[in-house]
Amino acid sequence: MELSIEQGAATDVGRIRDRNEDGWIAIPGVGLFAVADGMGGHAAGEVASRLALETLSERLSGGPPADRETVADALREAVVAAGRRIREEATRDPNRAGMGTTVTALQLLAGGDAVLAHVGDSRAYLFRAGTLRRLTRDHTWVQEQVERGQLTEEGARIHPAASMLTRAVGTEETVRADIVDCHWRPGDVFLLCSDGLTGPVSEPEIEAVLAAGSNPGEEARALVDLALRRGGPDNVTAVVVRPAAQA
DSSP states (O other): OEEEEEEEEEEEOOSSOSSOOEEEEEEGGGTEEEEEEEEOTTTHHHHHHHHHHHHHHHHHOSSSOOOHHHHHHHHHHHHHHHHHHHHHHHHHOGGGTTOEEOEEEEEEOTTSEEEEEEESSOEEEEEETTEEEEOOOOOBHHHHHHHTTSSOHHHHHHOTTTTOBSOOBTSSSSOOOEEEEEEOOTTOEEEEEOHHHHTTSOHHHHHHHHHHOSSHHHHHHHHHHHHHHTTOOSOEEEEEEEEEEEO
């Protein structure tokens, strides 16, 4: 059984920022998709996200993925390598000191398995049978407050410190990616996105867009446009993926 994938993506600098530090990759031939949201002054965030995505592409696009365990190990190692590469670049250029990025990467396997590697507050969702489910946990201060019962999910979404990361790629000596195992079936939709979407747009609204959409490209564009209509306070990126089995 081979893997057939429809995918679409959209990104925008937003209404306030002067450069887009988000990035994304889509390599349908090996079922690899990722979003990265960089941070740092002097365009360093843009550099960090680019280096992370380049590292994932170089390490994971060599051929069809093997079993789930091998894929999980490869994703972990690729994220660590990305962090090392970002730190090396920051050492060479003092203007880029402290730069880092989120990474949320999805690897689809033909048999119905899927593996996610996640660091930061970009997110992955699964839309199945009309219902949206978040697959990743934000590495943020406000998420920790939610888990302690100090904030509601809605309160966290609009909190002034909503983007305060507790984990990022490139800011620490060694970064640990969360690995999430999941399964897909025909009709499922995966969404990878930066917090420029999930800040101004609620999950029920994202669910409604995916329910009404006709193809991944239109859905990704509609999600980004909705964030822009809400003020576009940050760079915004959406990658929509529809896997299907092909005999």
